[in-house]
Amino acid sequence: MSKIYSNTQFICACTTSKLSSSDSLNARKYLFTENQSFPLHSLPKLYYCLSCRCIKCTACLTPKYESKFCPSCMIDHTGTSSVYCTKNCFDCPKCSSRLTITSKTIPPKSKQFKFSCTYCDFSYSTGIIDKPKSLLNILKSENEENNKEAEMFHQFQIKVKSTVSYNKLLSADVGPSGSSRKISPELLAKLTNLNLTNLTKKLSGSDNLTKIEKLENQIITIKPIAFDTNQDEEEANKRLNSEAIIPQQSSIHQHSYNHPFQTLPIPKTLRAKKSLLCDKCATVVIQPEPLPVSLKFPIKNNAVEVIPTVKVTSSSSSVISGIPNSVSIHLINPHNQKNSVKISTISQLPTQFFDNTSVSVNVTLPTASTVLLAPKSDSKKESILKSIPTSFLSEATQNSRTELMLRHGSSTDANTSYLEDSFDESFDTTVPIESSTSWSSVQMKFVVIGGAGENVDLKIPLHFALETSMDGQPFKLTYWSVVELGNFKIVTP
Amino acid sequence: MSWVETSNGNRISRDAHITGSHKILLNGNVTVNASVTLNADVEIGKSTSGGTDSHIITIGKYSYLGKGCKIMPPILSIEQREDVAFEIHSPIRIGSYSIVGENCEISSVSIGNRVLIEKGCKIGNSSIIYDCCFIREGCIIPPKAVIPPFSEVSGVPGVDFVCTELSNSYRKLIEGEARERYLLG
Ligand SMILES: [Zn+2]
Ligand SMILES: [Zn+2]
Ligand SMILES: [Zn+2]
Ligand SMILES: [Zn+2]
Ligand SMILES: [Zn+2]
Numbered sequence: 035m036s037k038i039y040s041n042t043q044f045i046c047a048c049t050t051s052k053l054s055s056s057d058s059l060n061a062r063k064y065l066f067t068e069n070q071s072f073p074l075h076s077l078p079k080l081y082y083c084l085s086c087r088c089i090k091c092t093a094c095l096t097p098k099y100e101s102k103f104c105p106s107c108m109i110d111h112t113g114t115s116s117v118y119c120t121k122n123c124f125d126c127p128k129c130s131s132r133l134t135i136t137s138k139t140i141p142p143k144s145k146q147f148k149f150s151c152t153y154c155d156f157s158y159s160t161g162i163i164d165k166p167k168s169l170l171n172i173l174k175s176e177n178e179e180n181n182k183e184a185e186m187f188h189q190f191q192i193k194v195k196s197t198v199s200y201n202k203l204l205s206a207d208v209g210p211s212g213s214s215r216k217i218s219p220e221l222l223a224k225l226t227n228l229n230l231t232n233l234t235k236k237l238s239g240s241d242n243l244t245k246i247e248k249l250e251n252q253i254i255t256i257k258p259i260a261f262d263t264n265q266d267e268e269e270a271n272k273r274l275n276s277e278a279i280i281p282q283q284s285s286i287h288q289h290s291y292n293h294p295f296q297t298l299p300i301p302k303t304l305r306a307k308k309s310l311l312c313d314k315c316a317t318v319v320i321q322p323e324p325l326p327v328s329l330k331f332p333i334k335n336n337a338v339e340v341i342p343t344v345k346v347t348s349s350s351s352s353v354i355s356g357i358p359n360s361v362s363i364h365l366i367n368p369h370n371q372k373n374s375v376k377i378s379t380i381s382q383l384p385t386q387f388f389d390n391t392s393v394s395v396n397v398t399l400p401t402a403s404t405v406l407l408a409p410k411s412d413s414k415k416e417s418i419l420k421s422i423p424t425s426f427l428s429e430a431t432q433n434s435r436t437e438l439m440l441r442h443g444s445s446t447d448a449n450t451s452y453l454e455d456s457f458d459e460s461f462d463t464t465v466p467i468e469s470s471t472s473w474s475s476v477q478m479k480f481v482v483i484g485g486a487g488e489n490v491d492l493k494i495p496l497h498f499a500l501e502t503s504m505d506g507q508p509f510k511l512t513y514w515s516v517v518e519l520g521n522f523k524i525v526t527p
Numbered sequence: 528m529s530w531v532e533t534s535n536g537n538r539i540s541r542d543a544h545i546t547g548s549h550k551i552l553l554n555g556n557v558t559v560n561a562s563v564t565l566n567a568d569v570e571i572g573k574s575t576s577g578g579t580d581s582h583i584i585t586i587g588k589y590s591y592l593g594k595g596c597k598i599m600p601p602i603l604s605i606e607q608r609e610d611v612a613f614e615i616h617s618p619i620r621i622g623s624y625s626i627v628g629e630n631c632e633i634s635s636v637s638i639g640n641r642v643l644i645e646k647g648c649k650i651g652n653s654s655i656i657y658d659c660c661f662i663r664e665g666c667i668i669p670p671k672a673v674i675p676p677f678s679e680v681s682g683v684p685g686v687d688f689v690c691t692e693l694s695n696s697y698r699k700l701i702e703g704e705a706r707e708r709y710l711l712g
Contacts, residue, residue: 035707038643038700078696105675105690129685131669152651153669153684305675305692320695329658329676331695338696368699418706430712431538 035345035426037366041518042344043074044337047088050514074516080337081319082511083312084504089337089513090319095310098318103326105305106132110326118301122169125300126151133299135169147172149299158299170301177298309333340369340502340509342407344517347425352523355486358398358479361519364423367407367472369502376404376499377476387493387516393485393524397478397494405474423473480519486526492519538709550583554623556709557586564597569616572603583616587623587640591708595630601653602634622658624705635668639676641701659698 049072073091081090101112104119111119124133131153137145144164150157160172309321321333348361367373383395411417419427419437427438482490493516500511531539535555543559545551547567559565567583583600592598600616607613619633622640627633629646639658644650648662651670656662660674663681667688674680677695682688 035711036704038697038704078694078700103675105678106673108673108675126684129669130688131684132671132673134671152671322695327657327676329698334695336694336696338700413706415710419710422707422711426711428711431710433710434712 035364035366035422037338037343037368038078040076040343041346041520042515043076043518044080044089044341045072045514045516046075046080046091046094047086047513048091048094049073077338077341077343078336080341081310082335082337082340083315083317083319084335084509085315085317086312087510089341089511090310090312092310094313095319096313096316097308098311100307100309100322101324101326102304102306104302106302108326110324111304112324117304118170119304120168120170123302124149124169124173125302126154126156127297127300128156129154130300158297173298173301180298338368340373340504341498341500341511341513342367342369342373342375344496344515345423345426346517346519348519351521352525353480353482353490354527355524356481356483357527358481359522360477360479362425363476363478363496363517364425365405365407365474365476366421366423367410370409371503372409373407373500373502374404375407375501378403378497378499379478380495383480383492383494387495388490390485390488390490390524392488393490394483395490395492396481396483398480399478400476403476405476407474408472410472421472423475425475482522482524485524488524489521490524491521493517494519547583552582552585554586554588556589558591558709558712560592560594560596562595563592564599565592566597566599569600570613571600572615572617581618583618585618585620587621587625589623589702589705589709590621590625590627591705592627593629593631593646596627597632598627599632599634601636603653617653624702626701626705626708628664641698641705643697643701643704659693659695659701661693661697661701 073093075091079091081095082088083090101110103110103112104121104123106123107119107121109119109121114120122135124135125131126133129151131151133149133151133156135147135149137147139145140162144162146162147160147169148157149159160169160176163172307322307324307326310319311317312319318333319335320331322328323330323332342365345364345366346361347364348359350359353359363377365375377399379397379399381396381398383397385391388395411421415433419433422437424438424441427441428434429438478494480492480494496515496517498511498513498515500513502509529541531541533539533553535553537553537555537557537559539545539553539557539559540561540563542561543563543565545559545565545567547569548565550567551565553559565584569583571583584598586592586598598619598621600619602614603617604615605612606615617636619635620637621627621633622638622642624640625638625642625644627644628648631644631646631648631650633644633650634652635650635654635656638644638650638656639660641658642656642660642662644662645664645666647665648668649666650656650662650668651672653670654668654672654674656668656674657676657678659677661679662668662674663679665683666681667683668674668680669684674690677693677697678690679693680688680690
């Protein structure tokens with residue numbers, strides 16, 4: 035029964051409180067009936083503010099930087115102004131893997147450094163270095179030289195691209211495909227306007243002649259591509275790519291470290307350790323110890339430590355149209371205190387929670403919708419087994435099989451009462467389900483009307499009002515969550 | 528499928544491929560599933576072995592090795608001896624409450640405590656994964672990579688490799704997951 039992989043997501047208080055300050059239950063009028071979209075968060079990404087008594091997401095928390103360190107060599111850089119590691123940690127510009135650095139001495143006392151990627155074929159050798167200088171500074175000065183050329187080539191590339199699209203535009207004007215086309219006067223003018231001579235002049239000011247030659251060759255080879263009437267832009271680009279000068283257009287991620295001219299080793303960006311503060315009252319909800327390798331958090335108000343895990347199981351992947359079908363909602367207490375949870379839902383399920391327009395869905399919860407959960411158990415084997423709802427026990431191990439046999443004897447599960455045919459939203463019967471365990475399973479029923487023979491993807495909004503204690507004080511939280519029930523085949527009775 | 532259970536609670540499938548078992552230390556309540564390869568029958572570099580009785584593969588308590596995963600001590604160097612190349616390895620250590628998914632290949636120097644590796648990952652030679660990391664399905668961690676504590680890593684280098692911060696919520700979640708996997712199989 036994984037708490038990591040969950041089909042339940044949560045709505046942060048910053049979404050619901052905008053709509054109604056006192057009672058987040060009211061928020062549903064706005065949230066769920068006007069087809070609003072709202073951010074959903076997985077439980078591990080949420081926190082809670084002890085003084086505001088609400089859940090917080092990273093959007094409604096303010097970061098405060100505590101320290102910074104290099105994620106590669108783990109050295110602390112706090113107090114420096116650098117954003118990069120200054121201890122010779124570099125990443126590959128092509129694949130972002132780590133680069134290994136070797137050096138060779140060039141007599142009498144010069145040095146040359148070579149960077150090699152641990153994953154791809156990238157390597158880079160610096161020029162010959164006469165004076166002692168940090169690798170970061172060596173690369174910085176080499177980068178400045180390269181940038182001049184890069185800038186000019188980038189300009190050139192833009193021109194070529196615009197010419198290709200221009201050509202495409204023109205060819206669209208010229209008769210049906212396959213017919214011969216002549217170069218229009220406008221196109222000829224465009225060709226002259228490419229201003230290639232100007233570019234070459236600029237480049238000759240630079241001292242790297244081989245690169246100029248390369249570029250000039252490129253200009254020559256590009257010309258026939260750009261004006262070949264049988265080439266569309268995509269094909270032209272493909273040819274350009276095969277020249278290995280303009281890298282492949284690809285995913286956004288790749289773009290970030292595969293920029294056309296970023297062929298130098300990339301200094302490792304430092305990572306920050308940060309606290310998060312409530313944006314309303316500045317209470318710290320999470321604070322790490324500043325040391326890079328420390329795993330400690332002097333303050334950690336993670337929602338996952340208080341808010342019960344919600345899991346859903348359904349016995350069937352099909353539902354009978356017009357008849358109540360049931361799913362089990364399992365609540366597992368993660369807190370070392372008693373937790374009372376009142377669950378409610380919206381009986382007439384708003385349309386944004388299912389994907390089939392030819393059906394309507396009604397949802398009901400048991401009459402006793404307040405669940406009492408015992409404090410979470412210790413980490414002894416027996417206690418952990420007891421903390422797992424029966425639906426999640428397996429036959430795979432002796433431990434689990436034994437626990438299953440014990441439960442079949444006692445029937446811890448059969449503790450929910452259910453009022454048939456009631457689709458009333460207000461089930462005020464506050465008789466709590468007594469539970470000696472840290473989990474409880476509640477039967478939720480839903481009726482799908484119409485859509486026989488079709489499929490429906492169902493999600494259910496659930497509102498929770500939680501009461502527990504924190505540091506000896508009563509602690510209350512209310513929040514909405516959205517539970518994915520999955521896809522059901524609708525069958526006729 | 529049949530299992531061997533040791534006195535300190537390790538559950539080892541009879542269908543696991545284990546070599547050099549006297550150089551393997553399982554710290555208790557470790558699960559080794561079918562078709563798992565634990566290869567400790569390798570030569571270790573002198574500088575890396577901490578004594579005669581040190582182990583080549585060490586796995587902390589409650590760690591879980593999924594079906595078909597391969598745990599291979601990292602290759603430190605290749606030595607030429609009379610025209611024959613010998614691989615020299617260094618030991619591999621996997622911490623406690625760590626989960627290795629199905630069909631992963633692991634050649635790290637060390638994997639910390641509470642690390643969750645989803646199925647089909649390749650964790651490169653001599654890499655280091657610190658505590659509380661979440662490695663997503665099919666991820667390739669390049670050789671010698673260092674993954675700092677509380678990282679979520681996904682993708683393939685040069686394609687879509689991403690390493691971001693992981694919420695500290697996962698520290699307890701991964702530990703709980705490991706304890707439950709031991710009990711539920
Ligand atoms: Zn607050
Ligand atoms: Zn928020
Ligand atoms: Zn560094
Ligand atoms: Zn690379
Ligand atoms: Zn760009």
